[in-house]
Amino acid sequence: MIADIQKGNQTNAGKFMEPVANHYGITSIEFGLEVVKLLNEDKLVFQKGDSPSKGKIVFTNDGTHPVEAGHDIYRDVLVRSLKSIENFGTPGKHIIPKPLAENNFSGASLVPVTKAKFSKNWQNVDLGDETMINDDLTDKNGGTKTLFEKAMKTETIGETFTLKWEGFLLGFTSILEAKGAIKVEVTTDGISKIFDMKSRNGKTQTKYTFLKELKRGVHTTTVKLIKLAPGKVFQVGQFLVVDHQ
Template sequence: MKSLFTFIICLIALTVTGQNKYNFDTTKTEELRVRDGLPNFFKKLKEGKNVTIGYIGGSITNGGLWRAKSLEWFKSEYPKATISQVNAAIGGTGPDYGACRIQNHLLQHNPDMVFIEYRVNNGGVYQGRAFEGLISQIWKHNPTTEICIVYTIAQWMKNDIQKGKQTSAGIWMEPVANHYGITSIEFGLEVMKQLKAGKLVFKKGDSPADGKIIFSKDGVHPIEAGHDIYRDVLVRSLKSIENYGVVGVNKIPSPTRENVFSNAKMVPVTEAKFSTNWESVDLSGEVDINDDLTDKNNGAKTLYNKAFQTSKVGASFTFKWEGFLLGLTTLLDKKGAIQIEVTTDGGAPKIVDLKSRKGSPRPKYFFLNELKDGSHITTIKVVKLEPEKVFQVGQFLVVDN
């Protein structure tokens, strides 16, 4: 495993050699890597202007208190500014889906600052190409928007972070941060420092907790005391750089590699051509992610927006699209309950089992195999449905160049 890790790091370094704006060691982690800093954001705060802060990531940010606590601090520290938030985080989702939805769920609200939290939720999916697409899309929308990566910690990261190593998806995210000049803040080092000092229990039940901070109940999602640590690290990092950097436009460099998710998008399900035996999914009562920009985001409508469903084996639809990668938002279920046949450009059909990780019905997304960039026609047919099961399909996820 160690040799594989070393090979991956060397591969990343070779990919971006000669292009990087910064050359921080991507095998290691530090509490704060300032790079270009956040000067545009702090200028608006100190001038008392209207400031919108966006958050995108997984459940640690969606329902996590570090987000709310950080907003409270901003409002207290910069009372002249009118500060609002856009919570675009969705639990159990990564930057592949995030890159497809960031325009619809976050950028349309014109944030001045975006915090990105994806290390726990596989920020390295597609070797960092999906994560990189988030950066370029933000700056295409508004080149003065500032971006900060925050690295949260989970149980499987403890040993690496204790040794000062970058870990998990961070090994793909840090090269992107170097290349674009993005500030990154590591929350995990302080957690491990307090654990080593005997002040903290990482997961409830790991050891006696008398007089100690309990960081989490599950080894991933902090309880309030854990979020206090995250907030405190964020605050001291931001305070140390509030006067750093040059105000102006953030320039988008050439991508680090081919097929970055810089043109990822969501396409309405109504763009497909359906056979008979389909009906609209009733999403009334579901909360739209844009209805309340501060609330927790969950439920089918955050995935689907609009969806169709069928209970008939043999029902199908055909979708014409441009790009190199196609994804579906759909309802996953237990293994073997729902199976579809996927055929693209007249090629050999492939059977896909829509199994969920936990074996229970769950609105989710998945991507098909990458193709050569270009025009494609994909047909999907239901080939297996257990009794009382339905196949649902929502908006398509399309990534192109």
């Protein structure tokens, strides 16, 4: 996001978030401006190792997640911003306007993986206990318990699962790998499409995969594993079904 902010442009995420905030009259606070300001003033090193850091704030160790000094910046921006807006607005009832987009997720629900029908060679996955927390408060399970809730896995090409659902959009949780490592054939109401279950950065990730939006109604989706790289596993968890309110 640094390059966009330095040019005075909205970030890729903000381009989607700000119109929603404006539509519903929600105040927003941009934390990145202060970070880039300190970076431009040579008072901050964005990532440890980028440049000599003596006497400067080190914002992050991994290029993404702020360390304590980074969160101190966020805290100060939040306090300053809240003080500046505390006298704005009128107390009272507020009418929520019509949705900005018809295909919003307000009617979304999570469906457990147990609702799907699996072929023979699938196994339950032991996701551990969500209460297993490291000393730094990170999840010992890497967040997989929270994402998947329950999960099934297979290492056999040709295995399938089928889910009958009602709505206009279906997503399912899965383990993503490098491009080409896992491919599935997804058939919904007789129409098939090949999906490459690739991650954003080429490394193993746990994410949602969303299918194409359909006309609202009852649908049947079958997912068939058609390619699996050696040593990899195809793992799926709970589903996200989106319906109109």
